[in-house]
Amino acid sequence: MIANVKDKAVIVGIGNTTFSKDSGVSELSLAVQAVKAAIDDAGLKPSDIDGMATFTMDNNDEIEVARALGVGELTFYGRSHYGGGAATSCLHQATMAIATGMAETVVVYRALNGRSGHRFSGGVAGDITTADAIHWGWYMPYGLLTPASWVAMFTQRWMHNTGVSKDALFEVAHSTRVYGANNPAAFFYGRNFDRAEYDAARMIADPLQLFDCCQESDGGSAVIVTTPERARDLKQPGVSVLGVAQCAADNQEQMTSFYREEFAGIPEMETAAKNVYAMSGLSVDDIDAAVIYDAFSPIVLWQLEAWGFCGYGESGDFVKDGALRTDGRLPTNTHGGQLSEAYIHGVNGIVEATRLVRGTSVNQPAKTVNHALVTSGVGIPTGGAILGKMD
Amino acid sequence: MTTDEQKAIESEIYAFIGQEVYPPTPAADDINEAMIRQWAEIMGDNNPAYLDKDWAAKSIRGTTISPPAMMYVWGQEGFQVTKGRALNAMSNLVSVFDKHGYTGVLGTNVKQEYFKEVNPGDNVTIEMIIDNISERKTTGRGTGYFFETLSTFTDQRGEKVGTQRFKVLKFIPQEQPSAVATEDKLDVPTRIASPRGHDNKWWWEACDDGKVLIQRCKSCQTLRHPPRPMCGECQSMEWDSIESTLDGEILSHTEIHHPKIPGYQYPLVCAVIKLAEGTNFVANIIGCSPSEVHIGMKVKGVLEQVDEKTMLPQFYPA
Amino acid sequence: MKEYKTLTRAEVAVGDKLPNADIDITTGLVVCGALATRDFEPVHHSKAAAQAVGLPDVFMNILTSQGLMTRFATDWSGPDAVVKSVDLRLGAPNIPGMLMTVSGEVTALDKDSGLVDLAVTGENNIWGMHMQGTVQLTLPKES
Numbered sequence: 083m084i085a086n087v088k089d090k091a092v093i094v095g096i097g098n099t100t101f102s103k104d105s106g107v108s109e110l111s112l113a114v115q116a117v118k119a120a121i122d123d124a125g126l127k128p129s130d131i132d133g134m135a136t137f138t139m140d141n142n143d144e145i146e147v148a149r150a151l152g153v154g155e156l157t158f159y160g161r162s163h164y165g166g167g168a169a170t171s172c173l174h175q176a177t178m179a180i181a182t183g184m185a186e187t188v189v190v191y192r193a194l195n196g197r198s199g200h201r202f203s204g205g206v207a208g209d210i211t212t213a214d215a216i217h218w219g220w221y222m223p224y225g226l227l228t229p230a231s232w233v234a235m236f237t238q239r240w241m242h243n244t245g246v247s248k249d250a251l252f253e254v255a256h257s258t259r260v261y262g263a264n265n266p267a268a269f270f271y272g273r274n275f276d277r278a279e280y281d282a283a284r285m286i287a288d289p290l291q292l293f294d295c296c297q298e299s300d301g302g303s304a305v306i307v308t309t310p311e312r313a314r315d316l317k318q319p320g321v322s323v324l325g326v327a328q329c330a331a332d333n334q335e336q337m338t339s340f341y342r343e344e345f346a347g348i349p350e351m352e353t354a355a356k357n358v359y360a361m362s363g364l365s366v367d368d369i370d371a372a373v374i375y376d377a378f379s380p381i382v383l384w385q386l387e388a389w390g391f392c393g394y395g396e397s398g399d400f401v402k403d404g405a406l407r408t409d410g411r412l413p414t415n416t417h418g419g420q421l422s423e424a425y426i427h428g429v430n431g432i433v434e435a436t437r438l439v440r441g442t443s444v445n446q447p448a449k450t451v452n453h454a455l456v457t458s459g460v461g462i463p464t465g466g467a468i469l470g471k472m473d
Numbered sequence: 474m475t476t477d478e479q480k481a482i483e484s485e486i487y488a489f490i491g492q493e494v495y496p497p498t499p500a501a502d503d504i505n506e507a508m509i510r511q512w513a514e515i516m517g518d519n520n521p522a523y524l525d526k527d528w529a530a531k532s533i534r535g536t537t538i539s540p541p542a543m544m545y546v547w548g549q550e551g552f553q554v555t556k557g558r559a560l561n562a563m564s565n566l567v568s569v570f571d572k573h574g575y576t577g578v579l580g581t582n583v584k585q586e587y588f589k590e591v592n593p594g595d596n597v598t599i600e601m602i603i604d605n606i607s608e609r610k611t612t613g614r615g616t617g618y619f620f621e622t623l624s625t626f627t628d629q630r631g632e633k634v635g636t637q638r639f640k641v642l643k644f645i646p647q648e649q650p651s652a653v654a655t656e657d658k659l660d661v662p663t664r665i666a667s668p669r670g671h672d673n674k675w676w677w678e679a680c681d682d683g684k685v686l687i688q689r690c691k692s693c694q695t696l697r698h699p700p701r702p703m704c705g706e707c708q709s710m711e712w713d714s715i716e717s718t719l720d721g722e723i724l725s726h727t728e729i730h731h732p733k734i735p736g737y738q739y740p741l742v743c744a745v746i747k748l749a750e751g752t753n754f755v756a757n758i759i760g761c762s763p764s765e766v767h768i769g770m771k772v773k774g775v776l777e778q779v780d781e782k783t784m785l786p787q788f789y790p791a
Numbered sequence: 792m793k794e795y796k797t798l799t800r801a802e803v804a805v806g807d808k809l810p811n812a813d814i815d816i817t818t819g820l821v822v823c824g825a826l827a828t829r830d831f832e833p834v835h836h837s838k839a840a841a842q843a844v845g846l847p848d849v850f851m852n853i854l855t856s857q858g859l860m861t862r863f864a865t866d867w868s869g870p871d872a873v874v875k876s877v878d879l880r881l882g883a884p885n886i887p888g889m890l891m892t893v894s895g896e897v898t899a900l901d902k903d904s905g906l907v908d909l910a911v912t913g914e915n916n917i918w919g920m921h922m923q924g925t926v927q928l929t930l931p932k933e934s
C-alpha cells in the first residue's frame with residue numbers, strides 16, 4: 083500500500099537561530115527563537131500553531147515552547163526517536179497530523195546546546211538511565227563509546243567491501259566545506275580547506291579523521307508545516323511534501339547493527355527511499371538537489387547509493403567528478419551541511435532543502451530545483467522526504 | 474576546645490613561621506633561549522615575545538622576554554631531588570606534621586605576581602620563607618593546617634622581579650572516603666561497566682566467573698547475541714546457553730584515537746568478530762600492532778582481568 | 792615577518808569570552824612539562840611513584856598548569872600584553888588520557904591602566920576542575 087500524503091502538507095516557514103559553539107542561553111531560548119523566526123518567515127502568529135513535532139532527544143517540552151511563545155492550545159504533539167534519524171521523522175509526524183486533520187499548522191523544531199552543553203562526541207559513558215542502557219553496555223567496556231567509533235567500524239567494512247577510498251570521503255568533506263565557506267551562518271564561513279589540511283588532521287577513529295566529522299553546535303532550527311489551503315494565503319511560496327517515510331529494518335540497532343549478516347549497508351534507507359519515490363510518483367532522475375544527513379562524510383555516500391543515484395559501492399565514482407558541487411548532477415548540502423554549517427540534528431537541513439525549492443539558498447544552483455531530497459541520519463532507524471513547489 | 478594533642482603540635486609548628494627555606498640563591502643558569510625554547514615548545518606557546526628576536530626588536534619592548542610563568546623554573550633544584558632533598562625549614566616542618574599524624578599533603582593554591590619582565594642574560598635569585606601557618610581547620614580532606622611559603626625573586630641588579638605564594642594543606646587522612654569532596658576523588662579509573670538488568674545480568678556474571686556464553690533458544694536451538702528475552706525465530710521465551718570457544722574472524726575494526734578515556738589502555742582497537750558458533754561479537758584486539766589488524770584476520774579470545782573491576786574477553790591473533 | 796595582533800583595551804569588554812582550548816593530557820605533556828619546568832619530583836615522571844601516592848599514573852606538575860594558563864591568556868590577548876599575576880586554585884590531577892578544556896572570561900577591566908582580570912578554568916573530562924583562578928594582564932592603549 084502506498085501512503086496517500088502527496089501535496090497534503092506544505093512547508094510555509096523556516097527559521098534558524100545564530101549557530102555557535104557557546105550560545106550563552108538556554109536550549110529553550112534557542113527553541114523559541116527558531117520557532118518564532120519560522121513563524122515570522124511564514125507571516126503567521128504564534129496562536130496559529132496548533133501542533134508540534136520534535137525529537138525524543140530534545141530537552142524542550144512542547145508545552146514550555148508553547149507557553150514561552152504564547153501559542154495557546156495544541157491539538158497535536160508527537161516525538162520521534164533515534165537521534166538524527168528523527169530529522170525527517172518529525173516532518174513525517176507533522177505531515178500525518180495535517181493530512182488527517184489532527185492539526186492544521188504544525189511546527190517542527192530542534193534546539194540544543196550541542197557544544198557548550200552535552201556533547202555527543204563524549205559518547206555514551208556515564209550513568210545512563212535510559213531504556214537502551216543495556217544495548218550500549220555491549221560496547222562500553224571495550225571503549226567503543228562514540229558515534230565516530232561506531233560509524234568508523236561500519237566505514238572500515240564498507241571500504242573493504244567496495245574499494246571506495248578516502249578520496250571519496252574527502253570529496254564529500256571538501257564540497258560541503260566550500261559551500262559552508264560561502265554561507266555567513268556557517269561555522270566554516272570564510273575558511274579555506276584543502277586536501278593537505280584534511281590529510282593532516284587528527285585521527286578520531288580510523289579511518290575517520292577530524293574533517294570527516296560534523297560540527298558540535300549550539301543552535302536551533304524550525305519549519306512550519308500547514309495545509310495547502312492555508313499555504314496559498316501566506317507570504318512565502320509553498321514548498322510541498324511530495325513524499326515522506328521512516329523505516330527501521332530487520333535486526334536494527336542504534337548505530338551498531340553489527341549482528342546483520344552484512345552490516346555495511348543501510349537497508350532501512352533503501353526501504354524509505356522506495357516508499358518516498360512511490361508516494362511522490364517520482365524517480366531518482368527527478369531529484370535536482372539534495373540535503374543528505376552528514377554527521378560523518380561516509381554516510382553521505384551510503385545514502386547516495388540507497389536513494390539510487392548509483393549502485394552499492396559506486397558512490398566513490400559518482401562523486402569524484404564533482405556531482406555534489408553547485409554545477410554537478412546533484413548539488414548537495416549547499417548550506418555547508420552539518421560538517422560545516424552547524425549540527426542541528428538535520429533540521430537545519432530541512433530548512434535548506436526548503437530554500438533550495440524556493441530558490442533562495444546562499445549557494446543556489448543555476449538550474450531550476452523542482453525537487454529536493456532531504457534525509458535523516460543513518461546507522462539508526464531513518465527516513466527521508468522529497469520536497470517540491472506547491473502547485 | 475584545645476586538646477593536649479593540638480597544643481603539642483601547635484607549639485612546634487608555629488615556631489617555623491618566618492623561618493628561611495632557601496636563603497637568597499642565584500640560579501645556576503642565566504635566563505637563556507635554550508630553556509625558553511624547550512618550555513615554549515612543550516607548553517605549545519607560540520608567543521613571539523619569547524623567542525622571535527626580529528619581531529621583538531620591533532615590538533614595544535624592543536627585546537625578547539622570559540615567559541613570566543618560568544620565574545620559579547630558573548632556580549629549581551636539579552635532578553638530584555630524585556635522590557632526596559637537603560633538609561631545610563620546610564622539610565623539617567613537614568616532618569613535624571608527619572610525626573603528629575598529619576601525613577596527608579595537598580597543594581591547594583599558588584599565586585605568582587610579576588613586577589618586571591626579565592630577559593635572556595638576566596639572572597634570577599630566589600629566596601623562600603615560611604610565611605604563615607593557619608589555625609587548625611576541618612576540610613573535606615580531613616583536619617589539618619595550611620602553611621604558606623613566600624618566594625621572592627630578584628634580578629642581578631637587586632630589583633624585585635616577582636613573588637610566589639604557595640599554600641599547602643597538611644592533614645590527618647580520613648578513613649571514610651565517603652566524606653571526600655568530589656574534586657579530591659582519587660579512584661583509579663577502570664573501564665566503564667555495562668549496566669546489568671534482567672536480560673543481560675546472567676551473561677556478565679558468567680563472564681566474571683570465566684565463561685563467555687551465547688544464549689540459545691531451547692525450542693529451536695537458534696543462537697542469539699546480544700541476549701534478549703524472546704527468540705525472533707520461534708517466539709519462545711525458553712532459553713539456555715552454550716559456552717563459546719572464542720575462535721573468530723574479524724569482520725571490521727577501528728582504532729580509537731580520540732577522545733581517550735581514562736581506564737582504557739591505548740592503542741585501543743575494537744572489532745566486530747564473527748565467532749565460530751556463528752554469532753557476531755564486539756571486543757578488543759590485542760597482542761599485535763593496530764596496523765596488523767585486518768578484515769578476515771583469525772583471532773582467539775581469552776577471558777582476562779583487564780583492570781581491578783573488569784573481566785573481559787580479549788582477542789589475540791590466532 | 793609574521794604579524795601578531797594584540798588586543799587593545801578599547802577592544803575588550805567585561806563579559807567577553809575567551810575561545811576555549813582543548814588540551815590532550817598525554818604522558819608526553821606531563822613528563823616533558825615537568826622536565827621543561829625542572830620539576831624532577833618522581834611523581835611527575837614515574838608511574839610507580841605516582842601509584843605509590845594513590846594515583847593511577849603520572850600527573851601534571853603545578854608549573855606546567857601555570858604555563859598552560861598563561862599561554863591560554865596570551866594566546867587570546869596577543870604578545871604585547873604584559874602578564875601581571877597568575878593566581879590559581881588547584882583541583883583534581885591531570886592524568887594521561889584525559890582531555891582538559893580551558894575556558895575564560897573577562898571579569899574586570901580598567902580602561903585607564905589597561906589592567907584586565909581573566910577568570911580562567913581548566914576542567915578535565917574525568918575528574919572535573921583541575922585549575923581555576925585569575926590571570927591579570929595589561930593591554931596596550933593602541934596596537
Ligand SMILES: [Zn+2]
Pocket residue numbers: 690691692693694695704705706707708709
Ligand atoms: Zn527459537
